[in-house]
Amino acid sequence: MPESALTGVRVLDLTDERAIYGAKLLADLGADVVRPEPPGGDPLRQRGPRADGDGASLWHAFFASSRRFFAADAGNAADRERLQRLLDHADIVLSCDGNFALQAIDIEAARARRPDLVHVVVSSFGDDGPWADLLAPDLVAGALGGAVAATGTPETTPLKNFGELNFMVSGAYAAIAALGALRHARATGEGQRVTVPVHECIASCLEQVLMLNWYGERMGRGRVQPRQGGTHWSMAFTVMPAADGAIMVTPAPDFDAQLIWLIEEEAHQDLLDPQYGEPENQPLLVGRMMQVLRDWVATQNPEELFFRAQARHAPYGWVQPIERLADNPQLAARDWWVPYTIDGRAVRGPGAPYRFSATPWQHRDPQALNADADAILSELGWEDRR
Amino acid sequence: MSARPLDGLRVLDFTHVLAGPFATRILADMGADVVKVNSQERALATNSPDSPYYVMWNRNKRALALDMKNDAAVALCRRLCATADVVIENFAVGVLDRWGIGYGQVSPGNPGVIYAQMSGMGEGGPWSGFVTYAPTIHALTGLTHLTGVPGREDIGIGYSYNDHQAGLHGAVAILAALEARHRTGRGQQVDLSQFEVGVNFLGPSLLDWFANGRAARPTGNDLPYDPAAPHGVYPCLPEGEGIVGERWLAIACMTDAQWRALRGLLGEPGWASDPALDQAAGRAAASASLDSKLAEWTRTQHAAELMACCQAAGVPAGVVQDGIDLAERDPQLRHSGFMQPIDDPGLPIGQTYADRLPLHFERTPCNEYRRVRQLGEDNAAVLRDWLGMSEDETRRGEADGVLR
Numbered sequence: 001m002p003e004s005a006l007t008g009v010r011v012l013d014l015t016d017e018r019a020i021y022g023a024k025l026l027a028d029l030g031a032d033v034v035r036p037e038p039p040g041g042d043p044l045r046q047r048g049p050r051a052d053g054d055g056a057s058l059w060h061a062f063f064a065s066s067r068r069f070f071a072a073d074a075g076n077a078a079d080r081e082r083l084q085r086l087l088d089h090a091d092i093v094l095s096c097d098g099n100f101a102l103q104a105i106d107i108e109a110a111r112a113r114r115p116d117l118v119h120v121v122v123s124s125f126g127d128d129g130p131w132a133d134l135l136a137p138d139l140v141a142g143a144l145g146g147a148v149a150a151t152g153t154p155e156t157t158p159l160k161n162f163g164e165l166n167f168m169v170s171g172a173y174a175a176i177a178a179l180g181a182l183r184h185a186r187a188t189g190e191g192q193r194v195t196v197p198v199h200e201c202i203a204s205c206l207e208q209v210l211m212l213n214w215y216g217e218r219m220g221r222g223r224v225q226p227r228q229g230g231t232h233w234s235m236a237f238t239v240m241p242a243a244d245g246a247i248m249v250t251p252a253p254d255f256d257a258q259l260i261w262l263i264e265e266e267a268h269q270d271l272l273d274p275q276y277g278e279p280e281n282q283p284l285l286v287g288r289m290m291q292v293l294r295d296w297v298a299t300q301n302p303e304e305l306f307f308r309a310q311a312r313h314a315p316y317g318w319v320q321p322i323e324r325l326a327d328n329p330q331l332a333a334r335d336w337w338v339p340y341t342i343d344g345r346a347v348r349g350p351g352a353p354y355r356f357s358a359t360p361w362q363h364r365d366p367q368a369l370n371a372d373a374d375a376i377l378s379e380l381g382w383e384d385r386r
Numbered sequence: 387m388s389a390r391p392l393d394g395l396r397v398l399d400f401t402h403v404l405a406g407p408f409a410t411r412i413l414a415d416m417g418a419d420v421v422k423v424n425s426q427e428r429a430l431a432t433n434s435p436d437s438p439y440y441v442m443w444n445r446n447k448r449a450l451a452l453d454m455k456n457d458a459a460v461a462l463c464r465r466l467c468a469t470a471d472v473v474i475e476n477f478a479v480g481v482l483d484r485w486g487i488g489y490g491q492v493s494p495g496n497p498g499v500i501y502a503q504m505s506g507m508g509e510g511g512p513w514s515g516f517v518t519y520a521p522t523i524h525a526l527t528g529l530t531h532l533t534g535v536p537g538r539e540d541i542g543i544g545y546s547y548n549d550h551q552a553g554l555h556g557a558v559a560i561l562a563a564l565e566a567r568h569r570t571g572r573g574q575q576v577d578l579s580q581f582e583v584g585v586n587f588l589g590p591s592l593l594d595w596f597a598n599g600r601a602a603r604p605t606g607n608d609l610p611y612d613p614a615a616p617h618g619v620y621p622c623l624p625e626g627e628g629i630v631g632e633r634w635l636a637i638a639c640m641t642d643a644q645w646r647a648l649r650g651l652l653g654e655p656g657w658a659s660d661p662a663l664d665q666a667a668g669r670a671a672a673s674a675s676l677d678s679k680l681a682e683w684t685r686t687q688h689a690a691e692l693m694a695c696c697q698a699a700g701v702p703a704g705v706v707q708d709g710i711d712l713a714e715r716d717p718q719l720r721h722s723g724f725m726q727p728i729d730d731p732g733l734p735i736g737q738t739y740a741d742r743l744p745l746h747f748e749r750t751p752c753n754e755y756r757r758v759r760q761l762g763e764d765n766a767a768v769l770r771d772w773l774g775m776s777e778d779e780t781r782r783g784e785a786d787g788v789l790r
Contacts, residue, residue, distance in 0.1 A: 160636075180561060218438065239540045347596045
């Protein structure tokens with residue numbers, strides 16, 4: 001098997017939902033990521049969805065991919081020493097406050113012995129400040145971070161994104177923190193602690209939200225874009241109901257090409273009215289064109305319309321239900337899916353977010369708890385020590 | 387000036403719009419020398435330094451203008467590629483090959499180069515030529531279908547989530563490739579498909595489809611798979627007109643203990659003492675009626691006060707904050723100095739601002755935020771630092787229309 005990008009990098013994974021995705025990114029890139037669990041097992045092994053009702057956690061299979069697991073009892077002196085030795089052999093520790101192993105190990109003491117050690121601390125709000133102790137599961141984190149206010153329609157409440165997408169932002173940032181600090185350690189021998197507040201991570205990934213706050217008035221609009229469903233803040237991209245389903249439609253980036261297409265379809269209504277040709281009436285034209293498009297799209301099959309649009313280089317997007325991804329021709333042509341083993345059964349699962357020409361991304365199935373303990377112990381030289 | 391984690395890293399940046407520029411913004415914030423290549427012809431709309439959108443994603447980079455229709459500019463560009471650690475682009479497939487700076491053309495002379503391509507659909511496959519923006523990707527990946535309320539599969543995420551994530555994943559990939567180069571001495575090509583990044587986010591739901599044949603559907607503010615209730619966004623007293631004046635509070639009871647704490651705050655009303663509500667599964671089954679009872683309670687209260695009251699009792703709660711809240715009310719962001727004006731205005735659009743990199747490196751703090759540069763503003767400095775060119779040569783190139 002060829003080496004992956006992070007082959008040989010040792011990571012101790014003490015994360016929860018807020019950063020487990022970051023540890024996954026490192027693990028799938030080939031790092032040797034060890035995830036200790038308390039005697040009762042990682043609580044994240046209970047997260048749904050599960051196979052066959054109450055079988056293995058599919059959530060855990062995805063987020064804890066490519067790891068080695070290690071059971072330890074923080075109340076047991078021998079286990080505490082094992083955790084400490086795992087730490088002493090790591091290049092990177094990723095931790096979230098509340099992880100059971102933090103009671104058993106002394107990361108600061110390890111850093112004193114190992115000045116090149118990188119410690120990435122992911123917390124809801126950072127080390128200190130007025131909100132440092134607040135509780136923020138994904139929904140609350142998304143609300144405070146600014147994501148929830150931007151999503152939903154005027155008729156619905158503000159909405160969270162599906163699943164735990166906010167924590168996948170902090171997870172990705174955690175991986176960047178780890179690899180950035182690792183590069184500095186490789187160059188200088190100096191490790192460090194890096195703090196990653198989930199709150200700031202979310203707030204930094206909101207496209208128009210901070211832009212409108214700072215520049216909205218200069219742009220001739222308000223400082224806040226009220227939630228408006230599937231319509232982009234620019235007003236030029238919107239999700240429209242179609243004959244069966246929905247499609248994301250836009251006249252951007254080439255309004256003239258869209259107009260010509262509507263004329264060919266004899267669906268252009270009054271868009272050739274000279275008033276729309278005046279440069280100062282550009283917003284009027286966009287608004288009217290969206291209405292005309294809405295009337296036309298309502299009569300079209302969304303899947304067919306998507307392919308017709310893309311053939312004209314128009315960036316429409318069919319609103320696909322998840323099951324249609326299973327037979328998606330693009331994913332199939334790029335051989336994207338990877339085999340997972342769930343409760344001993346082969347199941348198709350999600351593949352890589354990026355491809356490396358020389359050091360491939362590789363998904364490895366998680367092992368049963370403690371399946372790796374002997375290997376880990378022997379690699380750390382614990383047998384020799386006797 | 388203290389060291390930053392990516393000091394000395396040379397990045398040649400051909401990206402535009404959001405996903406690519408967000409990747410290089412992170413590298414630049416971490417100290418990389420990111421040289422953004424632009425041209426008079428292309429510096430329009432979101433690719434113009436006068437556009438607030440451009441200002442958001444292109445701080446801390448240096449600006450080089452190259453008219454790639456000019457052979458001398460293409461030749462200069464090849465020399466820059468030969469000395470770059472990272473080349474990154476999100477053009478349509480084949481554009482850089484035509485300029486003679488595709489990976490196959492750059493790597494023989496620069497075997498350490500990390501060459502990152504961030505296209506909508508990745509290289510190869512029947513959809514590789516498709517034109518996509520984030521709303522397109524959200525639609526195609528299922529993110530739009532799933533972010534909504536039951537029966538409404540046309541809402542989706544209200545901002546370009548996947549563009550930011552593609553940028554973050556681009557940065558992860560480049561940093562991982564740097565570690566591989568540290569070990570092997572070799573660079574490589576990275577092919578990032580924004581579509582595949584987005585599909586990946588639905589990992590557990592895709593496994594649910596393949597293992598159980600169950601297709602995920604929108605669940606509003608409920609968690610899709612685990613019982614947690616109450617778990618929603620509830621109306622509070624409005625503080626202004628219209629939608630922007632609405633105030634909402636998110637409350638998420640993730641444990642039975644948090645529910646008991648909330649019950650205490652509610653004053654232990656009779657309906658809440660129903661033993662069926664003691665466990666999460668029972669509460670989740672009754673979530674619609676719980677939500678309406680809770681909304682009656684929140685509707686007459688101030689969101690920020692109620693949040694403080696919930697949190698003090700150990701109930702996870704947070705105000706639904708908009709951009710003005712983040713900038714002006716959020717005491718935590720103020721404490722950390724998350725948003726700051728950029729000292730040197732120097733731009734036609736006036737004072738600009740930065741939201742700081744949310745990574746706090748203890749030894750290599752990333753505290754430098756330099757303004758967005760005008761088209762070609764750094765021509766002379768970049769060509770001096772990267773190629774040893776004299777200022778005279780640069781000025782001649784500018785006069786000849788090569789550097790514009």
